[in-house]
Amino acid sequence: MTHLQFRTGVIAVVFAALLFFPWVNGQFRWVPDLPNSENRQLAEEPLLFLDSLDSFPLRYDGYYQDNFPLRYSAINLFGQLQYRIFHTSPVPQSVIMGRNGWFFMNGDEQKAYMGDFKFSPEELENFRLELEYRKEYIERLGGKFYFMVVPSKNVIYSDQMPYTVHPKSKESWGQQLNAYLKAESKVNVIDAYPTLSATHAAEMTYLKLDNHWNERGAFYASNVILETMHVDFPLIAPDLKADFDIVKTVINNGNLSQMFGFEVALEDTMIAMKPRDGFKARLAPNFSYPMVKGFPYPNEFETTFVTQDSTLPRLLLIGDSFGYTIMPFLAEHFSHSVRIFDCWQYKLNANIVQNERADAVVLMVLESNLRNMFEFQAHLKPNPADSLPPLPAP
Numbered sequence: 001m002t003h004l005q006f007r008t009g010v011i012a013v014v015f016a017a018l019l020f021f022p023w024v025n026g027q028f029r030w031v032p033d034l035p036n037s038e039n040r041q042l043a044e045e046p047l048l049f050l051d052s053l054d055s056f057p058l059r060y061d062g063y064y065q066d067n068f069p070l071r072y073s074a075i076n077l078f079g080q081l082q083y084r085i086f087h088t089s090p091v092p093q094s095v096i097m098g099r100n101g102w103f104f105m106n107g108d109e110q111k112a113y114m115g116d117f118k119f120s121p122e123e124l125e126n127f128r129l130e131l132e133y134r135k136e137y138i139e140r141l142g143g144k145f146y147f148m149v150v151p152s153k154n155v156i157y158s159d160q161m162p163y164t165v166h167p168k169s170k171e172s173w174g175q176q177l178n179a180y181l182k183a184e185s186k187v188n189v190i191d192a193y194p195t196l197s198a199t200h201a202a203e204m205t206y207l208k209l210d211n212h213w214n215e216r217g218a219f220y221a222s223n224v225i226l227e228t229m230h231v232d233f234p235l236i237a238p239d240l241k242a243d244f245d246i247v248k249t250v251i252n253n254g255n256l257s258q259m260f261g262f263e264v265a266l267e268d269t270m271i272a273m274k275p276r277d278g279f280k281a282r283l284a285p286n287f288s289y290p291m292v293k294g295f296p297y298p299n300e301f302e303t304t305f306v307t308q309d310s311t312l313p314r315l316l317l318i319g320d321s322f323g324y325t326i327m328p329f330l331a332e333h334f335s336h337s338v339r340i341f342d343c344w345q346y347k348l349n350a351n352i353v354q355n356e357r358a359d360a361v362v363l364m365v366l367e368s369n370l371r372n373m374f375e376f377q378a379h380l381k382p383n384p385a386d387s388l389p390p391l392p393a394p
Contacts, residue, residue, distance in 0.1 A: 083260060095256050101266045102160035103256040104153060105211040108368035113154035113161075115169025119370075124180045126374065131187045131363075133379035134348055138361050141354065143316075144232045147181070148190035148225065149174035150322045150366045153206040153213070156196050174367030190228045190362075192221045207268055210254025214271040215325055216246070222329035229360060233313055236333050239275075247272040273329075281305040281331035289352050292343035300324065303339040305331035313359035316352065320344055320366055334360070344369055348378040 046059040083090055089097045096104040104110065111117055119127070131147055138145040154161070155172045171179065174193065181189045196205055196217060205217030213221065223238035230236050249270040257264045284306040291301045305327065312335040317323055323339050331337040338356055342349060346365050353361060365373065 083262075083264065090261070091259050094259050096162065096165075098157075098160040098162055100160060101268075102157060102208050103210075103254070104157075104161065105256060105368075109152045109154050109211065109366075112152055112173040112368045113158065114165075114167050115171065118169060118171075119173065119176055119180075123371075123374075124177065124184075126377070127177055127370075128181060128185045128187075129379050130373060130377050131181065132185060134361075134363070135187050137348065137350070137378070138353060141357055143353075143358050144188065144229075144360050146188045146190055146225065146228060146360065146362045148192060148221075148362060148364045149178060149370065150221075150319075150364055151193050151196055152367050153211050155193070155367070156200050157206060159201075172367060173370055177367075177370065188228060190225050192224045195220050195224050204269060204271060207254050207270070209251075209257040209264070209266065209268045211256055212322060213325065214269075215273045216271045218322075218325035219244070219273045219329055222326050225326075225330065225362065226333060233360070235312065239329065239332070243277070244273045244275055247274055275332075279328055279332060280309075281307050281328065281334075281337065284336075287338075287355065289340070289355075292345065295341075295343040297341070300341045301343075302341075303327065305334075305337040305339075307332070307335055310335050314356065316340070316356045316358035316361045317364060318342060318346065318349055318352075318362070319364035320346075320369065322366060323364055326364075330362075344372055345376050346373050347376040350378070 046056060048056055087097070089095045092106065094106055096106050096110060098104055131145075135145040151174055152172070155174070158167070169176075178189055178191050178193070181187055182191075196213075199205055199220055203216055204214065205220060206213045219239070219241075226236055226238045230238075249272070251268045251270050252263060252266070254268060257266070282305065284304045286302045286304050289302055291298060295301055300321070303324075312333065315330060315334040315337040317327060317330065317337070317339045319339070320341055323341060327337065327339045338352075338358070340349060340352060346363060346369070
């Protein structure tokens with residue numbers, strides 16, 4: 001046997017071994033795979049029926065892509081290669097790697113920052129009609145309505161975006177909507193963009209490896225809300241930063257870095273704001289409102305706080321995960337506070353509004369999710385799934 005024949009034979013054997021190893025390992029599990037790190041239901045193996053042969057190959061391909069042997073080890077290896085060798089995001093469709101260890105959410109949060117698909121005049125007017133309907137609805141129940149767009153991290157920390165990223169507009173989606181409402185509507189608009197933009201460089205207000213604000217960012221946003229409410233509720237005033245201790249903790253992950261499927265070699269700082277006299281508001285039993293079907297975080301749907309001062313007004317906050325961090329600061333200024341996380345629907349939630357009869361109702365929407373409101377518009381005919389009662393009589 002010549003040297004060339006021997007080398008060719010070895011290559012053929014190695015190739016065949018590599019070709020058949022995944023199947024053999026799938027049968028005998030000689031090499032264990034990494035655990036499933038995906039937060040979704042994987043495709044199940046399809047059954048073969050004679051009357052559906054045409055669709056079987058496609059269905060089986062979807063199953064095999066989700067379940068081939070050593071899948072998570074391969075994904076992990078590819079991600080490590082992309083991140084550590086080429087210094088690029090292993091999941092660019094989901095996460096953008098910025099400068100100085102900052103990660104950003106892609107998708108609608110990036111589109112909102114870039115100015116892609118800005119709101120049309122018709123959409124802006126639709127927002128105005130919807131928010132003014134809610135304002136009137138809540139005022140007829142004796143409350144005050146406030147609307148706040150939560151600025152995305154991509155907008156506030158745009159200076160940490162990659163050098164190759166250049167926005168198409170000076171206004172993000174939230175800034176565009178705020179400007180329109182201030183000019184064309186009487187809705188109480190709470191604009192947190194100036195405050196968070198002014199403080200972002202000197203004080204970290206968002207997490208580096210997560211798309212949420214930290215407690216310091218929530219504190220500043222809370223103060224913007226309290227300052228706006230002071231006009232209607234003179235007893236309510238912003239908190240003093242000097243009354244809080246700042247506690248910093250080093251962490252190594254966030255919801256963005258976790259999408260990589262492995263631990264990144266970066267650190268983040270968890271910043272907590274602790275009142276020196278302690279928080280007065282305490283968790284209380286919930287009313288147990290009907291939950292949105294399929295909501296993945298059932299423990300976060302409804303949260304109630306109470307204080308000992310019954311002379312203070314009542315608060316209802318309807319929002320998303322950003323409300324989790326801001327609620328403890330707001331609850332200090334109310335006798336009874338309820339936070340509703342309604343599965344990113346941002347509905348009027350008329351049944352809750354009518355039952356709570358809150359003095360102040362805040363709708364807080366992350367700017368990338370603003371168009372979600374169009375699916376549940378109360379100013380149009382009631383959505384059957386919402387069971388919207390008629391507007392209360394004056």
